[in-house]
Structure formats: structure tokens, C-alpha cells
Amino acid sequence: MEQTEDSSKATILLMGLRRCGKSSICKVVFHNMQPLDTLYLESTSNPSVEHFSTLIDLSVMELPGQLNYFEPSYDSERLFKNIGALVYVIDSQDEYMNAITNLAMIIEYAHKVNPKISIEVLIHKVDGLSEDFKVDAQRDIMQRTGEELLELGLDGVQVSFYLTSIFDHSIYEAFSRIVQKLIPEISYLENMLDNLIQHSKIEKAFLFDINSKIYVSTDSNPVDIQVYEVCAEFVDVTIDLFNLYKTQEIELPSETNDNKRSQKRQRELKSVSELGNGVIIYLKQMIRGLALVALIRPNGADIDNCLTITDYNVDTFKKGLIELWANSATKKSQYFQDNIK
Numbered sequence: 001m002e003q004t005e006d007s008s009k010a011t012i013l014l015m016g017l018r019r020c021g022k023s024s025i026c027k028v029v030f031h032n033m034q035p036l037d038t039l040y041l042e043s044t045s046n047p048s049v050e051h052f053s054t055l056i057d058l059s060v061m062e063l064p065g066q067l068n069y070f071e072p073s074y075d076s077e078r079l080f081k082n083i084g085a086l087v088y089v090i091d092s093q094d095e096y097m098n099a100i101t102n103l104a105m106i107i108e109y110a111h112k113v114n115p116k117i118s119i120e121v122l123i124h125k126v127d128g129l130s131e132d133f134k135v136d137a138q139r140d141i142m143q144r145t146g147e148e149l150l151e152l153g154l155d156g157v158q159v160s161f162y163l164t165s166i167f168d169h170s171i172y173e174a175f176s177r178i179v180q181k182l183i184p185e186i187s188y189l190e191n192m193l194d195n196l197i198q199h200s201k202i203e204k205a206f207l208f209d210i211n212s213k214i215y216v217s218t219d220s221n222p223v224d225i226q227v228y229e230v231c232a233e234f235v236d237v238t239i240d241l242f243n244l245y246k247t248q249e250i251e252l253p254s255e256t257n258d259n260k261r262s263q264k265r266q267r268e269l270k271s272v273s274e275l276g277n278g279v280i281i282y283l284k285q286m287i288r289g290l291a292l293v294a295l296i297r298p299n300g301a302d303i304d305n306c307l308t309i310t311d312y313n314v315d316t317f318k319k320g321l322i323e324l325w326a327n328s329a330t331k332k333s334q335y336f337q338d339n340i341k
């Protein structure tokens with residue numbers, strides 16, 4: 001995956017015609033803005049970049065719809081060369097033929113200067129479409145984009161499409177998948193999560209970015225959007241409860257014990273709750289603003305015992321994560337596999 005020089009950093013370029021919803025997406029996903037508050041956002045007139053730190057350092061660069069990036073005064077080559085993903089937003093509630101032509105032109109250029117770039121298309125604002133119309137719009141947009149690319153001799157270029165809206169979880173789900181493609185260690189993380197669920201009574205596990213609620217990794221079982229929603233809402237509830245109480249620092253006795261020094265540790269985010277169907281939802285803070293959220297199905301086993309094993313394995317997973325992060329990206333962490341119960 002093409003990234004900036006440092007593989008722990010990645011840039012996402014957000015493009016699309018005017019009023020397609022670029023700023024709203026940024027505000028809702030990365031700034032927790034309420035979707036309805038985006039109704040009156042001013043049109044963006046200059047490119048803007050925002051930096052977010054999650055498992056990797058992510059920059060999201062938004063390019064205003066009214067600028068022409070292919071006029072000679074604009075250094076488009078430099079722009080496209082260093083980015084990991086091009087996210088193109090198409091307003092599905094509007095006439096989209098112009099957007100598709102514009103997209104094909106951008107893909108042609110981007111692919112020429114940066115063949116490894118991942119190209120992601122958001123078929124956006126689908127909240128306004130009926131279920132049948134959604135499917136039709138997706139098929140039509142995919143087909144027309146394919147035809148445009150074929151005409152340009154670019155039929156081999158991989159393009160991923162997502163149906164999105166800021167009014168439900170679809171935009172988070174899409175961004176989760178887009179960001180995951182930019183994380184070089186993603187297969188190790190998936191492997192570690194697979195190990196974790198195999199050795200606990202966990203049905204599904206997500207590694208969430210607490211601020212944005214996108215998941216940077218999950219185990220290899222398919223993602224059910226409703227399960228994702230339950231987990232994302234649990235992150236919200238846990239944070240709200242956590243913030244009810246003033247952050248305190250807990251005084252801990254020194255581990256060395258040979259002097260009177262004491263260590264201070266921040267309160268750790270952890271929450272466990274039982275859902276109506278008997279499934280237990282478990283959240284624990286990890287590193288770099290991440291939390292592990294897991295659904296545990298005890299299946300008649302002793303719940304306390306399940307939680308003790310989960311605690312142990314999740315701690316081991318966390319150590320594996322720390323080790324993976326401390327080591328070079330190419331070195332696989334053995335710790336987790338050697339130590340899991």
C-alpha cells in the first residue's frame with residue numbers, strides 16, 4: 001500500500017463535486033458532529049487537512065468540489081503521489097453522470113502517478129433512497145464507472161464501492177474498511193484477534209478507535225452491521241459514563257518497594273454488561289486511543305469464569321499489541337500466541 005515515507009502514517013484524499021457531503025463526513029466521523037448540524041455547513045473554498053492519531057497517524061485532506069486540480073498552476077502530481085487512498089464521494093440523490101465522468105478523469109490521473117493508490121467510492125446520502133432504489137443506484141454507478149474506465153483503458157483498476165449516509169452507521173463502516181487497508185500490520189492484527197476469540201468464548205471482537213468509532217481491525221468472521229452498531233453504541237455509553245466522573249489519578253505503591261516513591265496511573269476504561277439475549281458485551285482500553293470491544297456468549301458456562309479467562313487473554317492481547325507496535329512493522333508478535341491460555 002502506497003503511503004507517505006513513514007509506514008505508520010497515511011493520507012486519505014477526500015474528493016467529490018460541490019455539496020456531495022465531504023465536509024459533513026469529516027465532521028461527523030472525526031469530530032463527533034451531530035448529522036443534522038451539517039445541514040448548514042458552509043461550502044469549503046480551500047483544501048484543508050486534518051490529522052488524527054489512531055493506530056496509525058492519519059491525515060484526511062479535503063479538496064473543495066469547485067477547484068480544478070488539473071490546471072497547470074496546481075501541483076497535482078505531488079498531491080496524488082503521497083496518498084494512500086482516494087475517497088471519492090458521489091451524491092446519490094443528485095444527477096450523478098458528471099460525478100462519474102469527473103471520477104474517471106481523477107482515477108486516470110491518480111493511477112498514473114501513484115499506481116498503488118486505493119480507490120474508494122462512497123455512493124453517499126443513500127438515506128433518501130428506498131431499498132430498491134439504493135440497489136439500482138449502486139448497480140448503475142458501478143456499471144457506468146466501469147464503462148468510463150474501460151474507455152480509458154483502465155478496466156484493470158480496482159475500485160471499491162460503499163453505500164453510505166451520515167445518518168446511520170454506514171459511514172463509519174465504510175471508513176473502517178478504508179482505514180484498515182492503510183494499516184500495514186492489518187493481517188497480524190486480524191490473526192491476533194482470531195487467536196483471542198478462539199481461546200475465549202468470544203463471538204466477535206473489534207478494535208475500535210474510541211474517538212471516531214471506526215474499527216481499525218476485527219477478527220476474520222464476517223461483520224454484521226447490527227453487531228457493529230451495538231458495539232459502537234457501547235463505546236459511546238462507556239465514554240459518557242466515564243466522563244461523568246472527574247478523571248482522577250490513582251496512587252499505586254511502587255513496584256520496587258525499596259523507596260517511598262509512588263507511581264501514578266490513569267483510570268483505565270473498562271466496562272462489562274449483559275445484553276437482553278444473554279450475550280455479554282466487554283470493553284477494555286488498549287493502546288493509542290483504541291478499545292477492544294467483544295461479544296461473549298457464555299453458552300451455559302459460568303460467567304465469572306468466562307470473564308476471568310477473557311480478562312487474562314485480553315491482557316495478553318494488549319501486551320501483544322504493545323509489542324507489535326514497538327517492534328518493526330514486519331516482525332510478527334509471538335508473545336500472544338505463546339502465552340494465551
Ligand SMILES: Nc1nc2c(ncn2[C@@H]2O[C@H](COP(=O)(O)OP(=O)(O)OP(=O)(O)O)[C@@H](O)[C@H]2O)c(=O)[nH]1
Pocket residue numbers: 016017018019020021022023024025035038039040041042043044045063064065066124125126127128164165166167
Ligand atoms: N441526506 C443526507 N444529506 C447529507 C449527507 N451528508 C451530507 N449531507 C448534506 O449535504 C449538504 C452538503 O454537505 P457538505 O458537507 O457541505 O458538502 P461538501 O462536499 O463539503 O461541499 P463543498 O464544500 O461545497 O465542496 C449538507 O446540507 C449536508 O447536511 C447524508 O448522508 N445524507
